[in-house]
Amino acid sequence: MGTFIVGSILLILVGSIIKSLIKDKKQGKSIQCGDACKNCSGHCHVK
Amino acid sequence: MKGARAMSIKIALAGNPNCGKTTLFNALTGSNQFVGNWPGVTVEKKEGKLKGHKDVTIVDLPGIYSLSPYTLEEVVARNYLLEEKPDAILNIVDGTNIERNLYLSTQLMELGIPVIMAVNMLDVLEKTGDELHIKQLSQKLGCEVIGISALKGLGIKEVAEKAVGLAKSKKIGSFKHEFDLRVENVLKAIEKKIEGEIPLKERRFFAIKLLERDEKIAAQMKKVPDLSEEIKKLEEDMEDDTESIITNERYSYISSIIGSCYKKKGQGKLTVSDKLDKVLTNRYLALPIFALIMFLVYYVSVTTVGTWATDWANEGVFGEGWSLFGLTVPGIPVLVEAGLSAIGCAAWLQGLILDGIVGGVGAVLGFVPQMLILFLFLAFLEACGYMARVAFIMDRLFRKFGLSGKSFIPMLIGSGCGVPGIMASRTIESDRDRKMTIMTTTFVPCGAKLPIIALIAGALFDGAWWVAPSAYFVGIMAIICSGIILKKTQMFAGDPAPFVMELPSYHMPTVENLLRSMWERGWSFIKKAGTIILVSSIVIWFMSYFGFVDGQFRMLEDMELGNSVLALLGSSISWLFIPLGWGDWQSAVAAITGLVAKENVVGTFGILYGFAEVAEDGSEIWGTLASSMSGLAGYSFLVFNLLCAPCFAAIGAIKREMNNTKWFWFAIGYQTVFAYLVSLCVYQWGMLLTQGTFTIGTLAALLITFLFIYLLVKPYKEGSYLERKKTMELK
Numbered sequence: 114m115g116t117f118i119v120g121s122i123l124l125i126l127v128g129s130i131i132k133s134l135i136k137d138k139k140q141g142k143s144i145q146c147g148d149a150c151k152n153c154s155g156h157c158h159v160k
Numbered sequence: 161m162k163g164a165r166a167m168s169i170k171i172a173l174a175g176n177p178n179c180g181k182t183t184l185f186n187a188l189t190g191s192n193q194f195v196g197n198w199p200g201v202t203v204e205k206k207e208g209k210l211k212g213h214k215d216v217t218i219v220d221l222p223g224i225y226s227l228s229p230y231t232l233e234e235v236v237a238r239n240y241l242l243e244e245k246p247d248a249i250l251n252i253v254d255g256t257n258i259e260r261n262l263y264l265s266t267q268l269m270e271l272g273i274p275v276i277m278a279v280n281m282l283d284v285l286e287k288t289g290d291e292l293h294i295k296q297l298s299q300k301l302g303c304e305v306i307g308i309s310a311l312k313g314l315g316i317k318e319v320a321e322k323a324v325g326l327a328k329s330k331k332i333g334s335f336k337h338e339f340d341l342r343v344e345n346v347l348k349a350i351e352k353k354i355e356g357e358i359p360l361k362e363r364r365f366f367a368i369k370l371l372e373r374d375e376k377i378a379a380q381m382k383k384v385p386d387l388s389e390e391i392k393k394l395e396e397d398m399e400d401d402t403e404s405i406i407t408n409e410r411y412s413y414i415s416s417i418i419g420s421c422y423k424k425k426g427q428g429k430l431t432v433s434d435k436l437d438k439v440l441t442n443r444y445l446a447l448p449i450f451a452l453i454m455f456l457v458y459y460v461s462v463t464t465v466g467t468w469a470t471d472w473a474n475e476g477v478f479g480e481g482w483s484l485f486g487l488t489v490p491g492i493p494v495l496v497e498a499g500l501s502a503i504g505c506a507a508w509l510q511g512l513i514l515d516g517i518v519g520g521v522g523a524v525l526g527f528v529p530q531m532l533i534l535f536l537f538l539a540f541l542e543a544c545g546y547m548a549r550v551a552f553i554m555d556r557l558f559r560k561f562g563l564s565g566k567s568f569i570p571m572l573i574g575s576g577c578g579v580p581g582i583m584a585s586r587t588i589e590s591d592r593d594r595k596m597t598i599m600t601t602t603f604v605p606c607g608a609k610l611p612i613i614a615l616i617a618g619a620l621f622d623g624a625w626w627v628a629p630s631a632y633f634v635g636i637m638a639i640i641c642s643g644i645i646l647k648k649t650q651m652f653a654g655d656p657a658p659f660v661m662e663l664p665s666y667h668m669p670t671v672e673n674l675l676r677s678m679w680e681r682g683w684s685f686i687k688k689a690g691t692i693i694l695v696s697s698i699v700i701w702f703m704s705y706f707g708f709v710d711g712q713f714r715m716l717e718d719m720e721l722g723n724s725v726l727a728l729l730g731s732s733i734s735w736l737f738i739p740l741g742w743g744d745w746q747s748a749v750a751a752i753t754g755l756v757a758k759e760n761v762v763g764t765f766g767i768l769y770g771f772a773e774v775a776e777d778g779s780e781i782w783g784t785l786a787s788s789m790s791g792l793a794g795y796s797f798l799v800f801n802l803l804c805a806p807c808f809a810a811i812g813a814i815k816r817e818m819n820n821t822k823w824f825w826f827a828i829g830y831q832t833v834f835a836y837l838v839s840l841c842v843y844q845w846g847m848l849l850t851q852g853t854f855t856i857g858t859l860a861a862l863l864i865t866f867l868f869i870y871l872l873v874k875p876y877k878e879g880s881y882l883e884r885k886k887t888m889e890l891k
Contacts (some may be wrong), residue, residue: 114504115503115504115850116504130694
């Protein structure tokens, strides 16, 4: 039961991280820079 | 009309670099934009909503000195103003340097867009004792002028309200500047010729630009009138070219304004900034002082204060535990392990979470204190105005091998993150210089490489004082040597571009700005650890804890990691790194994972060397790594990772900026081969000098060193040909 709970939490966490990375990518943001677009002088084209 | 939406308003922020434009932008919109003190920080425009006015957008244009078409920033700003036609321009002017700033103002007022001027740094002006008569200035210019201090937040609300009011009224000021009568007559004639194509309010601007022979403006017109006769007559009449005529006229006008509106106290006396510059930009002292400052920055961030903080993070928060007001707080691995055991979590999942996630992410997060301290120092150096001088200081050195100080600006930016550094190369007009800058910018250690530096310095050199600063200087030397070598090739040969830059006055930055800048960069690092590095750690853990044993694919024990999928992949390429002293699969894999994010190198080591396992005998947290890699091999590993191809994000930026597949692969290939050869030399020479061993690797290092020296000192044939050609032409 413990494995199931921990595993589920982990899956949800990783799933949401991957989802946010994909969302950033689709918006043209870099997924590797930690979203510090303001320091980036236009690397990303945030809509 | 009922239900009609309010018209949205756009106000453009325009001004010289370092006039406080971005500080004002932050104050108006509430966004936290980075404030830098050198040109090239804002290459593209930024937008934000004005606080309290959802329908008002503020556009922060690149800092420019004029609307001439010579730099990319000028073209970007000008194109925005002409094509997107904002409802008003908020022209921010540095009150302590008003004469130079007004040059742009006179051009902005010719665009046919309502202009309001904000004279910034009034607080600094007050301290100097200089007097500026705002009302008189407004009268002379024919537009509203408001005095502000963007840093202190004075006058911000007033200027915002007035700008919105002006934008809504669309009232263009009664522009006062008239050129010499001869020039005015020509302008009238040009305006008549272009009246069919250009709207009335823009006609004067276009007429002036056409008179100055501005090709970019002419390219925007459907039909460019023939002005050769008018221009020729005016140039003969006034004995100068039209561009110089217009420039001189503007400065005469500005002088007449300044004469009546501005009174300087203590004319001719040296300011505090001037006195500091006499030392900090001194011909002989500047470079040693810069070297000393960067040495201190890295020494304090990584070796002393940073190490204390990171030891607490690594051995306390991510170790056994730490003491808080006399109470022992267990470390995260201890808590997680206890929690997972209590809940009855399966061993493999415990392994994934502890060895994979906590091991990988924790290893990276352990260096956050050092990163924060480094970012704080860099923020201070940028905000106080010193970093602007560094480009000027390096210009003297760079010019010796054909580059200009402008190429150093992307490298300064790259010390935070390589991506904006590479992007900042757009400010370099010369195509070959820009390409060379793109190729060498990532040699400067970025923030993501700092954990690697700190790891090697801490684990393998016991925190020796010289390791961290040497990593920075290895990068600088790599840039200089690459510049010398590449400039002697036909691809990159040529004279250095001229470099003119304004040195802003020194000033003490506010603690708030410093902490904000430090936290912004630090937070992005932490966020990166919690996303891309977390996901990478999970993948690396699976690949390192699953493999083939006796033909069976299963989860592996700790002593079986050599049979893992990761070991298999790593072993297939690790032989390449044997001459570099680190031919084990773990190091090879760590270097490869660094392509995703450089911090992954530390994360991978954290997983493979059991970072999360708290040693019962109290050995150092990175003891396993230290026992598997010698100091020399570790330094070679460090040099390779500092100089080789950067992370995928930076590689992507290189690809975009090169805009050519061949040049892109040349850049990546150059960086990787350069890194390989330098690391090889470091290791092999080190082995020869410390152990007296002489192998085929040593011979290779000798040959590479001789080749390197030859490439550095060889005369450039085309250079001497061009010199002879110049001499003959002069005769």
